[in-house]
Amino acid sequence: MSQLPAETDLPEQTQLGAVGLAIQARSPSRLAWARLRRDRVAIASALVIAAIVLVALLAPLIADLLGHHPDQTDQVHGLSPEGLPRGPSWAHPFGTDSLGRDVLIRVIYAARISMLAGVVASTTAVVVGVVVGLFAGYVGGVVDNFLSRMMDVILSFPFLLFGIALVSIVGPSLGVVIGVIAFFSWASVGRIVRGQTISLKEREYVEAARSIGASGVRIMFSEILPNLVAPVLVYLTLLIPSSIVFEATLSFLGLGVVPPTPTWGNMLAESLGFYQVAWWYVLFPAAALLTTTLAFNLLGDSVRDAFDPRGERLFRR
Amino acid sequence: MGRFVLTRVVLGLVVLWIMTLVVFLMFFVAPHNVASLIAGRQATPETVALVKHRLGLDQPVLTQYRHYMWRLVHGNLGYSFYNSSPVRSLIWARVPVTFSLALGGAVLWLLIGVSAGVLASTRPRTLADRAVTVAALFFYSMPSFLLGVVVFYIFFFRLHLAGLGWFPGNGYVGFTHNPLRWAQHLVLPWFTLALVTAATYARLTRSTMLDVLGEDYIRTARAKGVSERRVIFRHALRNALTPVVTQLGIDVGTLLGGVIVVENIFGLPGLGQMAVQSVLQQDLPVVIGTIILAATFIVVANILVDITYGFLDPRVRVH
Numbered sequence: 184m185s186q187l188p189a190e191t192d193l194p195e196q197t198q199l200g201a202v203g204l205a206i207q208a209r210s211p212s213r214l215a216w217a218r219l220r221r222d223r224v225a226i227a228s229a230l231v232i233a234a235i236v237l238v239a240l241l242a243p244l245i246a247d248l249l250g251h252h253p254d255q256t257d258q259v260h261g262l263s264p265e266g267l268p269r270g271p272s273w274a275h276p277f278g279t280d281s282l283g284r285d286v287l288i289r290v291i292y293a294a295r296i297s298m299l300a301g302v303v304a305s306t307t308a309v310v311v312g313v314v315v316g317l318f319a320g321y322v323g324g325v326v327d328n329f330l331s332r333m334m335d336v337i338l339s340f341p342f343l344l345f346g347i348a349l350v351s352i353v354g355p356s357l358g359v360v361i362g363v364i365a366f367f368s369w370a371s372v373g374r375i376v377r378g379q380t381i382s383l384k385e386r387e388y389v390e391a392a393r394s395i396g397a398s399g400v401r402i403m404f405s406e407i408l409p410n411l412v413a414p415v416l417v418y419l420t421l422l423i424p425s426s427i428v429f430e431a432t433l434s435f436l437g438l439g440v441v442p443p444t445p446t447w448g449n450m451l452a453e454s455l456g457f458y459q460v461a462w463w464y465v466l467f468p469a470a471a472l473l474t475t476t477l478a479f480n481l482l483g484d485s486v487r488d489a490f491d492p493r494g495e496r497l498f499r500r
Numbered sequence: 501m502g503r504f505v506l507t508r509v510v511l512g513l514v515v516l517w518i519m520t521l522v523v524f525l526m527f528f529v530a531p532h533n534v535a536s537l538i539a540g541r542q543a544t545p546e547t548v549a550l551v552k553h554r555l556g557l558d559q560p561v562l563t564q565y566r567h568y569m570w571r572l573v574h575g576n577l578g579y580s581f582y583n584s585s586p587v588r589s590l591i592w593a594r595v596p597v598t599f600s601l602a603l604g605g606a607v608l609w610l611l612i613g614v615s616a617g618v619l620a621s622t623r624p625r626t627l628a629d630r631a632v633t634v635a636a637l638f639f640y641s642m643p644s645f646l647l648g649v650v651v652f653y654i655f656f657f658r659l660h661l662a663g664l665g666w667f668p669g670n671g672y673v674g675f676t677h678n679p680l681r682w683a684q685h686l687v688l689p690w691f692t693l694a695l696v697t698a699a700t701y702a703r704l705t706r707s708t709m710l711d712v713l714g715e716d717y718i719r720t721a722r723a724k725g726v727s728e729r730r731v732i733f734r735h736a737l738r739n740a741l742t743p744v745v746t747q748l749g750i751d752v753g754t755l756l757g758g759v760i761v762v763e764n765i766f767g768l769p770g771l772g773q774m775a776v777q778s779v780l781q782q783d784l785p786v787v788i789g790t791i792i793l794a795a796t797f798i799v800v801a802n803i804l805v806d807i808t809y810g811f812l813d814p815r816v817r818v819h
Contacts, residue, residue: 332514332515335511335515336515336519336522339515339516339795339798340519340795341754341756341791341794341798343757343758343760344756344757344775344790344791344794345791347760347779348527348779348787348788349526351780351782352526352782352784428643431643431645432643432761435645435761436645436760436761436764436776438776451645451646451649455649458649459657465649465653469646469649469650472646473641473643473646476641476642476643477637477638480637480641481637
């Protein structure tokens with residue numbers, strides 16, 4: 184995919200070897216950004232994600248617009264005479280659920296939970312992982328040994344099992360779900376960052392910084408950290424969908440976010456009792472969840488490709 | 501090699517010990533009242549005190565920890581709060597189900613994943629390659645519970661409506677009891693487990709195979725007239741399998757987590773189903789027992805991966 188820039192009107196995309204043109208230096212991040220902008224799949228998945236985020240943010244507004252609210256049950260108009268969910272109609276574009284609630288507005292409200300869980304948990308994990316990894320790698324010695332063993336232990340924990348066990352004693356809630364994801368995900372980020380730091384700290388520029396008297400913290404955060412942007416960013420974009428799936432899985436098992444708060448996971452769990460009579464009840468939360476994870480995985484793949492075009496991309500097109 | 505193995509085993513034991521300590525602190529020391537939970541909602545304070553005494557929860561923390569470790573070292577995982585049967589035998593009774601599911605699933609995902617990866621890498625940029633890539637992305641993004649629900653709907657519900665009861669929707673029949681019925685009950689769970697996981701393997705195999713196929717020794721092998729089939733399977737695949745082995749170790753280790761969802765959807769009475777049940781019933785000893793078993797699994801799998809690595813690639817042993 185390492186094609187030459189097609190557009191020549193952009194000043195930064197100076198073609199190599201072109202006579203009489205000044206060759207501008209470009210940082211790896213700027214190069215990656217330029218590649219990313221030209222990747223149609225990346226743009227498409229970013230747009231899908233942006234749309235989902237926008238809809239999630241505007242959920243209360245959309246609720247007013249539709250005239251339905253996520254927890255508003257309607258046993259009279261929302262259910263068929265037999266007391267079953269109603270199919271899609273103008274009043275309820277995605278149909279209604281077993282309590283006569285509007286499925287569309289519930290799917291939209293559920294996006295807020297998923298995005299919150301995905302973004303907050305992944306960001307926390309990445310920040311903690313970066314800090315711990317930098318310290319372990321840069322300081323080395325006993326500190327490194329201690330922190331590395333800690334990461335080993337956390338990576339040896341049965342993630343899902345431990346999560347559901349924790350839920351059993353503290354009770355299910357969104358906070359617990361986010362905490363569990365962050366707690367078990369930072370170690371793998373930490374491990375990657377530690378490895379990179381160890382090799383980066385031997386570079387000349389770090390030595391130069393040290394010789395002019397830069398402090399350890401300064402070297403770690405302003406000399407080494409900028410060079411870790413690529414792996415960290417790639418990891419973040421791939422961690423978000425797996426956090427979203429984890430939240431959905433816990434909620435599906437009844438151990439995550441509990442009803443009546445809608446999440447894609449608990450909506451699917453509720454809908455399973457009705458899959459024979461109400462396909463819309465199953466389909467829409469499922470489609471929302473799958474679209475989101477697909478979009479994030481595609482974007483993560485493109486980000487990886489943009490930073491390292493020679494590297495094998497996960498999903499080549 | 502002996503020293504290498506020994507260091508890994510000792511490290512693994514340390515990790516396991518820390519794990520049991522964390523589990524102990526979390527479940528026995530953390531301030532939540534296990535005794536009143538067991539005694540029931542209407543229990544008098546005396547009953548609660550009695551339960552506390554019976555469980556040894558009124559003793560100092562250190563004594564409790566000593567007892568807990570002592571029992572653990574002797575393979576005693578305690579007794580279920582729910583029906584007082586030993587946790588070890590409860591787990592033991594569930595092992596065959598989970599083992600059958602895991603083994604069949606692993607064989608399937610290796611077969612599907614590796615062959616899809618080989619297919620894609622030997623025909624880069626063709627329709628087959630693209631199909632594998634798209635399918636891998638699709639299943640990789642698919643939450644396992646979602647795939648489970650879809651598989652259940654199509655292959656159980658729709659087929660039953662059509663009058664074809666090929667695959668039962670829940671339950672389990674022992675292998676020794678009736679091998680055919682055993683497989684019949686497990687086909688859908690196997691495929692659900694395998695498809696989600698195979699995506700990773702297809703990607704991994706494809707990318708390492710592409711790397712390996714570009715190596716000089718492959719060109720040499722071709723030049724000396726080795727058949728293409730032999731080049732791919734003997735020369736290339738063998739080297740490309742190293743990362744696959746690592747991934748397999750990780751996945752087998754964490755499998756006990758992965759089967760939770762599948763067992764719950766297909767009503768398989770395995771360890772994963774027991775874990776969720778005991779969490780919902782707040783049956784702590786069973787929960788703890790399952791966690792410790794799962795952690796042991798991960799640690800052992802990690803050690804095995806390292807040792808296999810040592811065999812596959814002698815350079816690892818030196819360092």
